[in-house]
Amino acid sequence: xxxxxxxxxxxxxxxxxxxxxxxxxxxxxxxxxxxxxxxxxxxxxxxxxxxxxxxxxxxxxxxxxxxxxxxxxxxxxxxxxxxxxxxxxxxxxxxxxxxxxxxxxxxxxxxxxxxxxxxxxxxxxxxxxxxxxxxxxxxxxxxxxxxxxxxxxxxxxxxxxxxxxxxxxxxxxxxxxxxxxxxxxxxxxxxxxxxxxxxxxxxxxxxxxxxxxxxxxxxxxxxxxxxxxxxxxxxxxxxxxxxxxxxxxxxxxxxxxxxxxxxxxxxxxxxxxxxxxxxxxxxxxxxxxxxxxxxxxxxxxxxxxxxxxxxxxxxxxxxxxxxxxxxxxxxxxxxxxxxxxxxxxxxxxxxxxxxxxxxxxxxxxxxxxxxxxxxxxxxxxxxxxxxxxxxxxxxxxxxxxxxxxxxxxxxxxxxxxxxxxxxxxxxxxxxxxxxxxxxxxxxxxxxxxxxxxxxxxxxxxxxxxxxxxxxxxxxxxxxxxxxxxxxxxxxxxxxxxxxxxxxxxxxxxxxxxxxxxxxxxxxxxxxxxxxxxxxxxxxxxxxxxxxxxxxxxxxxxxxxxxxxxxxxxxxxxxxxxxxxxxxxxxxxxxxxxxx
Numbered sequence: 001x002x003x004x005x006x007x008x009x010x011x012x013x014x015x016x017x018x019x020x021x022x023x024x025x026x027x028x029x030x031x032x033x034x035x036x037x038x039x040x041x042x043x044x045x046x047x048x049x050x051x052x053x054x055x056x057x058x059x060x061x062x063x064x065x066x067x068x069x070x071x072x073x074x075x076x077x078x079x080x081x082x083x084x085x086x087x088x089x090x091x092x093x094x095x096x097x098x099x100x101x102x103x104x105x106x107x108x109x110x111x112x113x114x115x116x117x118x119x120x121x122x123x124x125x126x127x128x129x130x131x132x133x134x135x136x137x138x139x140x141x142x143x144x145x146x147x148x149x150x151x152x153x154x155x156x157x158x159x160x161x162x163x164x165x166x167x168x169x170x171x172x173x174x175x176x177x178x179x180x181x182x183x184x185x186x187x188x189x190x191x192x193x194x195x196x197x198x199x200x201x202x203x204x205x206x207x208x209x210x211x212x213x214x215x216x217x218x219x220x221x222x223x224x225x226x227x228x229x230x231x232x233x234x235x236x237x238x239x240x241x242x243x244x245x246x247x248x249x250x251x252x253x254x255x256x257x258x259x260x261x262x263x264x265x266x267x268x269x270x271x272x273x274x275x276x277x278x279x280x281x282x283x284x285x286x287x288x289x290x291x292x293x294x295x296x297x298x299x300x301x302x303x304x305x306x307x308x309x310x311x312x313x314x315x316x317x318x319x320x321x322x323x324x325x326x327x328x329x330x331x332x333x334x335x336x337x338x339x340x341x342x343x344x345x346x347x348x349x350x351x352x353x354x355x356x357x358x359x360x361x362x363x364x365x366x367x368x369x370x371x372x373x374x375x376x377x378x379x380x381x382x383x384x385x386x387x388x389x390x391x392x393x394x395x396x397x398x399x400x401x402x403x404x405x406x407x408x409x410x411x412x413x414x415x416x417x418x419x420x421x422x423x424x425x426x427x428x429x430x431x432x433x434x435x436x437x438x439x440x441x442x443x444x445x446x447x448x449x450x451x452x453x454x455x456x457x458x459x460x461x462x463x464x465x466x467x468x469x470x471x472x473x474x475x476x477x478x479x480x481x482x483x484x485x486x487x488x489x490x491x492x493x494x495x496x497x498x499x500x501x502x503x504x505x506x507x508x509x510x511x512x513x514x515x516x517x518x519x520x521x522x523x524x525x526x527x528x529x530x531x532x533x534x535x536x537x538x539x540x541x542x543x544x545x546x547x548x549x550x551x552x553x554x555x556x557x558x559x560x561x562x563x564x565x566x567x568x569x570x571x572x573x574x575x576x577x578x579x580x581x582x583x584x585x586x587x588x589x590x591x592x593x594x595x
Contacts, residue, residue: 014304014316014319014320014323014529015319015323016546016588017304017546017588018300018301018304018320018323018324018327019323019327020169021164021169021300021303021304022296022297022300022301022324022327023296024164024169024170024172024173024296024300025161025164025169025295025296025297025299025300026292026293026295026296026297026331027173027176027177027296038180038183038184038187039055039183039187039201039204039205040052040055040056040281040282040285040350041349041350042187042188042191042201043055043187043198043201044278044350044351045191045350045351046191046192047138047191047197047198049275049278049351049353049356050134050135050138050278051138051198052278052281052282052350053135053277053278053281054134054135054136054137054138054139054142054198055138055139055142055198055201055281056277056280056281056284056285057125057126057127057135057139057264057281058121058125058139058142058143058146059260059284060124060125060257060260060261060264061121061124061125061143062146063256063257063260064110064257065107065110065150065153065154066153066154066157067250067254067256067257068103068106068110068154069103069106069153069154069155069157069158070157070246070250071246071247071250072099072102072103072106072157072158072242072246073099073103073157073158073161073246074245074246074248074302074385075099075241075242075243075244075245075246075247076095076096076098076099076158076162076242076245076246077161077162077165077299077302077303077306078245078246078302078306078385078386078388079095079238079241079242079245079306080092080095080096080162080165081165081302081303081304081305081306081307081310081386082306082307082309082310083095084165084226084307084583089226090232090233091233092226092227093227093228093229093230093233094230094232094233094234094235094238095238095241095242096162096227096228096229097228097229097230097231097234098234098238098239098242099158099242100155100158100159100229102239102242103154103155103157103158104151104154104155106154107150107151107154107155108151110147110150110154111147111148111150111151114143114144114147114150115147118140118143121143122136122139122140124261125139125261125264126261126264127139138198141197141198141199141202142198142199142201142202143202144199144202145196145198145199145200145201145202145203145204145205145206146202146203146205146206147202147206148203148206149202149205149206149207149209149210152206152209152210152212152213153209155213155216156209156212156213156216159213159216159217159219160172160175160216161299161303162227163216163219164299164300164303165226165227165303166225166226166227167549167584168219171216171219172216174215175212175215175216176212178211178212178215179208179209179211179212180208182207182208182211182212183204183205183208186203186204186205186207186208187201187204189204190203190204226583226584244390245385245388245390247390247394248381248384248385248390248393248394248397251394251397251398251401252381252393252397252400252401255397255398255400255401255402255403256401256402258401258402258406259401259402259405259406260284262402262406262409263405263406263409263421263424264280266406266409266410266413266421275353275355275356275358275359276359276417276418278351278353278356278359278360279347279356279359279360279362279363279418279422280363280418280421280422282347282350282356282360282363282364283360283363283364283366283367283422283425286339286346286364286367287367287370287425290335290336290339290367290371290374291374291378293328293331293332293335293371293375294328294332294374294375294376294377294378294379295378297324297327297328297331297375297378297379297382298378298379298381298382298383299382300324301320301321301324301379301382301383301386302382302383302385302386303386304320304386305317305320305321305382305383305386305387306386307590308320309386309387309388311542311592312461312462312463312533312535313462313531313533313542314457314461314462314463314468315462315468315470315531316531317387317455317457317462318451318452318455321383321451321454321455322451324379324383325376325379325451328372328375328376328379329372329375329376331375332371332372332374332375332376333372335371336368336369336371336372337368339364339365339367339368339371340364340365340368340369343360343361343362343364343365343368344357344361346360346364347360347361347364359418359419359422362419362422362423363422366422366423366425366426367425367426369426370425370426370429373426373429373430373432373433374429376433377400377429377432377433377436380436380454381393381396381397381400383455384396384456387455387456387457389456392456396436399432399435400432404428404431404432404435405424405425405428407428408424408427408428408431409421409424409428411424412424412427436454440453440454443456463533463534463535467493467533467534467535468531468532468533468534469482469485469486469489469530469531469532470529470530470531471485471529471530471531472527472528472529472530473511473515473527473528473530474515474525474526474527475515476512476515476516478515479507479508479511479512479515479528480508482507482511482530483504483505483507483508483511484504486500486503486504486506486507486532486541487500487501487503487504488500489503489532489534489539490503490504490532490539493534493539495539499539503532503539503541506541506593507530507541510543510591510593511528511530511543514526514528514543514545514547514550514589515527515528518545518547518548518550519547519548520545520546520547526545526547527545527546528543528544528545529543529544529545530542530543530544538594539594540592540593540594541592541593541594542590542591542592542593543589543590543591543593544588544589544590544591545588545589546588546589547589549584549589550589578594579593579594580592580593580594
């Protein structure tokens, strides 16, 4: 497809922004999941496969906790990314603060449920003391230690994406590795020195969550932090917006929890030995680990999609979408190949039980085949959520996360037993990809010819081609050429000559300032991505660069009273523009100027 020209070797601002944000998200997710995997390995090695199965059977409840936090977090991300793109900082901070309050209320309810009615949780997970006594006691011990960490793990889900948006991706990644290291130390200390059993395993995880949370909270003491907690500016509209925008994540995660519940019950009903249940637990561990690729790419895509969608930037959105697809395929294929080859070695890392190793090796290889499809599906879901296609993404989430996998697991389990259930993961994803292709064909009334056919954008999105100018400027010669084109563009759209000259001057002054003084991230030369967009009677200029942070509006306020002639270019632009907004996200400067 022609849209794949923006591949992994792209050197544009969008690819730099997305790649760095996605990698940070992936590594931060991986670090947290590694801690869970170490939980499983230590539990299996020191306390036996039944204890591993017990912790795994609590996972639907743990997933419900993440579901609530993810619902709040994603809803606030979608709205805040648009508010940041529009320069509405106070409203973004009010919404950020409201999401934290909602999170604490949800955490309190979850902890109260653990204290009052743990039996209800276990029954929902498919386990009672009569049906599976070998798992029931261990589940209770683990939950008693884990429940105290619920407020911390939910707050981490809220704070993390906002820190990444606020240029703190390295900080957030470091916090995730801190979580991983502290959890590993806690697990080993519990198993070797304290002998606290599964209660100790749960407490080790709780302590590591609070260590990460304290580290993350320290970020908000920085002077230049964009997001601040406030009790001002709350509106009922904010609550409604969070719920509406987070509903796709709620449905997706709820469907995931229901899927895991049903498939666990199916596996328990067809399993002829405990080894099949343990293999399913190992597959869940590795699946959660591999899911970090799609989840990291999806979270970065979700937030950046909101920025470009709110700016009505069709070309930027296409580049972002195509780059995310290429990155998804490349990473998942590479990791999936390694996973397939090392499947038996990974299973042996968990246990020395031959029967468990046989089941788990098969399960992991099925997971490796599933990885590419799953990564693409998760990225696609987050993209749809970012462009506010809530009805479509909700229907898609329910089918992808619940109906198809449970149906396939039931059919394959009935015919092939536990191995059929373990293999259903990959088969279900293949069926879903085929369904999406058919839906796109019906929507386009023919075969898709480009990635744009999969993007489900409104027909008038981004305006006509003649209403846009896109360019990348790397030299002062580029700046002068685009300045002249800007003037011609304005005149062609019935803007009077004086205003047209103003816009030409804006391009020359602001872009030239970046080329002359900008310090790019890492190696390379400074460059500016530039767009002019005619939206009715308004002309909008967008400049985006990946250089050191520079807010011209703050600079103007700080130097407005300087001596005459000093910084005259920026002063003149600030004085002539009708509306200016600036934001720095994903380590990029974004300036929007309206005539």
